[in-house]
Amino acid sequence: MSKHLHVDELRCFYNGHHDKPVVDGFSFAMQEGDIACLLGPSGCGKTTVLRSIAGFHSLAEGQINLAGRQISVPGHSLAPEKREIGMVFQDYALFPHLTVAENISFGLNGESQQYKDTELNRLLELVSLHGLAERYPHELSGGQQQRVALARALAPKPQLLLLDEPFSNLDVELRRKLALEVREILKQQGTTAILVTHDQEEAFAFADHIGVVYQGKIEQWASPYELYHQPQTRFVANFIGRGAFVPGIISDSGHIDTELGPVPCNLEEPGGTRVDVLLRPDDIVANRDQGQPAEVIHKVFTGTANLYTLRLPTGSTVEAALGSHIDCELGEQLSIELSADHGIAFTL
Numbered sequence: 001m002s003k004h005l006h007v008d009e010l011r012c013f014y015n016g017h018h019d020k021p022v023v024d025g026f027s028f029a030m031q032e033g034d035i036a037c038l039l040g041p042s043g044c045g046k047t048t049v050l051r052s053i054a055g056f057h058s059l060a061e062g063q064i065n066l067a068g069r070q071i072s073v074p075g076h077s078l079a080p081e082k083r084e085i086g087m088v089f090q091d092y093a094l095f096p097h098l099t100v101a102e103n104i105s106f107g108l109n110g111e112s113q114q115y116k117d118t119e120l121n122r123l124l125e126l127v128s129l130h131g132l133a134e135r136y137p138h139e140l141s142g143g144q145q146q147r148v149a150l151a152r153a154l155a156p157k158p159q160l161l162l163l164d165e166p167f168s169n170l171d172v173e174l175r176r177k178l179a180l181e182v183r184e185i186l187k188q189q190g191t192t193a194i195l196v197t198h199d200q201e202e203a204f205a206f207a208d209h210i211g212v213v214y215q216g217k218i219e220q221w222a223s224p225y226e227l228y229h230q231p232q233t234r235f236v237a238n239f240i241g242r243g244a245f246v247p248g249i250i251s252d253s254g255h256i257d258t259e260l261g262p263v264p265c266n267l268e269e270p271g272g273t274r275v276d277v278l279l280r281p282d283d284i285v286a287n288r289d290q291g292q293p294a295e296v297i298h299k300v301f302t303g304t305a306n307l308y309t310l311r312l313p314t315g316s317t318v319e320a321a322l323g324s325h326i327d328c329e330l331g332e333q334l335s336i337e338l339s340a341d342h343g344i345a346f347t348l
């Protein structure tokens with residue numbers, strides 16, 4: 001099946017900075033109805049890619065195709081309003097002097113009155129704002145305003161919806177809740193969407209596929225599960241989830257020997273190869289009788305668990321999420337062992 005969106009080898013510059021591209025060799029593709037996320041640290045180029053897809057930034061190289069149409073190539077860019085792309089921004093961008101109903105209807109301009117009325121009701125229902133149609137934006141909470149912005153963006157039935165940090169003005173709890181709610185709405189509509197964020201939990205809750213972006217490129221394009229369990233680069237391993245690297249050596253029997261014991265090997269390198277192994281906090285468990293000593297150097301209580309940073313006898317540190325009933329103070333020794341069912345290692 002041919003993909004709905006193709007982003008091919010994008011290269012982008014900003015005026016006056018022609019020596020160094022901010023986006024370089026950037027590619028991904030999406031099926032219709034897919035929800036993706038571009039996740040990466042500040043300044044890595046996420047917004048530039050989103051703006052290129054929306055038609056606000058021209059390409060130096062590469063091309064973008066949406067729903068069988070070429071919408072951007074160097075020297076030619078289809079006007080943003082002709083792309084059939086909807087956008088939701090961080091700052092809601094609602095018209096302050098228009099009611100909720102009028103704001104949403106704005107996305108239905110050019111349609112017959114009967115169609116407008118039916119669609120408006122459907123959209124109000126969809127974003128659970130039925131009772132608030134006559135309110136003005138300043139009479140709504142941040143979460144409600146963002147639902148209006150979403151309904152307005154969905155009204156023209158866009159081929160693609162772009163969401164640029166749409167939840168970041170909201171408090172953490174509401175952010176997670178709204179991310180899940182919006183995902184449900186998009187899935188219900190079959191809308192293809194791309195979210196840009198640097199919030200990993202939000203990306204995990206929202207997206208089917210995540211592109212981890214670093215220095216203007218996609219480091220890895222994968223499901224949240226794969227990114228966490230099979231990171232393909234050190235950057236992804238570090239950036240996604242928690243954990244720490246410890247040194248290891250690949251044994252002749254195909255394991256990796258570490259100072260905490262053997263870990264299954266994910267690499268096809270010969271015995272004797274030196275590697276760094278990523279240990280996640282849930283790879284380490286307490287074992288009072290047969291464990292190995294580790295000194296508590298940092299501790300965060302997270303409710304269900306204590307997240308410990310532990311120093312091993314060689315000086316390496318690891319993180320361990322241990323049940324909150326295991327309550328040790330800084331400087332105390334814990335007895336731990338490895339319980340990793342797969343390894344994540346990188347050659348030196």
Ligand SMILES: Nc1ncnc2c1ncn2[C@@H]1O[C@H](COP(=O)(O)OP(=O)(O)OP(=O)(O)O)[C@@H](O)[C@H]1O
Pocket residue numbers: 014015017022040041042043044045046047048049198
């Ligand atoms: N108008 C501009 N002129 C020059 N350089 C720019 C401009 N806008 C962005 N940049 C630079 O381009 C790079 C990528 O910026 P971009 O906004 O795409 O990153 P981002 O990943 O979206 O970051 P953030 O998460 O902070 O929004 C950065 O180094 C930034 O400083």
